[in-house]
Amino acid sequence: MVSIVIIGSGNVAQHLITAFLQSDEIELIQVFSRQKESVSHLISSDKIVSDYVEIKQADLYLIAVSDNAIADVSAKLPFENRLVVHTSGSMPLEILDSKNRRGVFYPLQTFTKNKPVDFKEIPICLEAEKEKDFKIIETVATTISSVVQSISSEQRKALHVAAVFVCNFVNHLYSIGAEICEENKLPFSILQPLIQETANKIAIKSPDEAQTGPAKRGDTKTINTHLHFLSDENQIEIYKLITKSIIDHGKKL
Amino acid sequence: MVSIVIIGSGNVAQHLITAFLQSDEIELIQVFSRQKESVSHLISSDKIVSDYVEIKQADLYLIAVSDNAIADVSAKLPFENRLVVHTSGSMPLEILDSKNRRGVFYPLQTFTKNKPVDFKEIPICLEAEKEKDFKIIETVATTISSVVQSISSEQRKALHVAAVFVCNFVNHLYSIGAEICEENKLPFSILQPLIQETANKIAIKSPDEAQTGPAKRGDTKTINTHLHFLSDENQIEIYKLITKSIIDHGKKL
Numbered sequence: 001m002v003s004i005v006i007i008g009s010g011n012v013a014q015h016l017i018t019a020f021l022q023s024d025e026i027e028l029i030q031v032f033s034r035q036k037e038s039v040s041h042l043i044s045s046d047k048i049v050s051d052y053v054e055i056k057q058a059d060l061y062l063i064a065v066s067d068n069a070i071a072d073v074s075a076k077l078p079f080e081n082r083l084v085v086h087t088s089g090s091m092p093l094e095i096l097d098s099k100n101r102r103g104v105f106y107p108l109q110t111f112t113k114n115k116p117v118d119f120k121e122i123p124i125c126l127e128a129e130k131e132k133d134f135k136i137i138e139t140v141a142t143t144i145s146s147v148v149q150s151i152s153s154e155q156r157k158a159l160h161v162a163a164v165f166v167c168n169f170v171n172h173l174y175s176i177g178a179e180i181c182e183e184n185k186l187p188f189s190i191l192q193p194l195i196q197e198t199a200n201k202i203a204i205k206s207p208d209e210a211q212t213g214p215a216k217r218g219d220t221k222t223i224n225t226h227l228h229f230l231s232d233e234n235q236i237e238i239y240k241l242i243t244k245s246i247i248d249h250g251k252k253l
Numbered sequence: 254m255v256s257i258v259i260i261g262s263g264n265v266a267q268h269l270i271t272a273f274l275q276s277d278e279i280e281l282i283q284v285f286s287r288q289k290e291s292v293s294h295l296i297s298s299d300k301i302v303s304d305y306v307e308i309k310q311a312d313l314y315l316i317a318v319s320d321n322a323i324a325d326v327s328a329k330l331p332f333e334n335r336l337v338v339h340t341s342g343s344m345p346l347e348i349l350d351s352k353n354r355r356g357v358f359y360p361l362q363t364f365t366k367n368k369p370v371d372f373k374e375i376p377i378c379l380e381a382e383k384e385k386d387f388k389i390i391e392t393v394a395t396t397i398s399s400v401v402q403s404i405s406s407e408q409r410k411a412l413h414v415a416a417v418f419v420c421n422f423v424n425h426l427y428s429i430g431a432e433i434c435e436e437n438k439l440p441f442s443i444l445q446p447l448i449q450e451t452a453n454k455i456a457i458k459s460p461d462e463a464q465t466g467p468a469k470r471g472d473t474k475t476i477n478t479h480l481h482f483l484s485d486e487n488q489i490e491i492y493k494l495i496t497k498s499i500i501d502h503g504k505k506l
Contacts, residue, residue, distance in 0.1 A: 166444050167466070168469070171463055172468075185408070190376045199451070202424070204365075
């Protein structure tokens, strides 16, 4: 059994609490949260603490707070030489206070409040300063996920940038699709099957193989029709730039 | 029973052949294809013709060829006053030769050769000059799909632009994600669950509600770290522009 204290009560913390409580090999002994009510629906209230001095001894302390609070929280922990990890994709291991043994436990997923996720399929990216500590977080990760990867801080930075492109930026393109639908009295739901299939496709084809559309075909006539149709300045610029990028990328293949 | 002749043998034609053959209410009487072998695995060879004069009488002629061939093919049909539709998202109804009764039968999906699709969930966007003809294509559409919409040529153009954003451009962002992974010795598959969840999310949340990430948070520090990390000129420009667009879009909400 690995004993764990989770520090934080946001989206990631909540999903981890749920996952850990379902595991027989993990003992979630405490959750540190300033707002007890944000996790009280998940764990019994005697296990929720809001004062650092109340935090018990554990094998692993998992900091799941916003990026800019990690350094501060890790410095405030009133103990030394214990294993403390953060869950951020964008922060280096070194952001954690060096008084404790440090590591990273980064679940690569976009979490939505109240939308359950299947942790088994979520890649968990691990990093630790000491081999012994890596083993501990690896044990924890493999009990909740089947995709566990050792990732350096530099690789994690790359992964986080990639994640911004395939998640945050993709979602913004969905927003633009929704806006165009709305302006033309079309339900956005009509695009849903296309969005799903576009995501499904790359499970069996590489994105390069899966690329279709006017830019890929070099169909300047359709491209110009589309540019003529658009009126929003950002939409026009995005259309032009991604079209150019698809064409340039095609030349490299 | 509605009798149909399909003209074309590409991706869309093949998926339509498969769907029509599964329907009890449709009689697929012929497929017109210059390359008989491209559809001979789907339909018996006596039903495949490659000479316009061999085309039989039918209730509906469905032209599923590339956009720039539609006008030519429709002009070559050796008959008049029959119902002829095309399947293109980007072409107006008027591209069809006016000697026949015209319409559009546009399945809004990205089709992949040899990857079966569930037609039931694919929105089919319909347009016809005459009410009577609309009923015919509506009957055909509802036998293969549960999402059938009457869409004007102008709306269809909007939908096609939106589809380019949420499908073709999204796929290019997947390409960029794959490139960043490759350069950093990471398997692209590690991004797959995130890509899936990003698509799944907007089935329950609007894209505006689902938006997360540094641009949405106004997290300039992370944005600058990411821009510093990137080296490809197109990737940098796309990162900057979509970040700007997310911020501008947030101000409008």
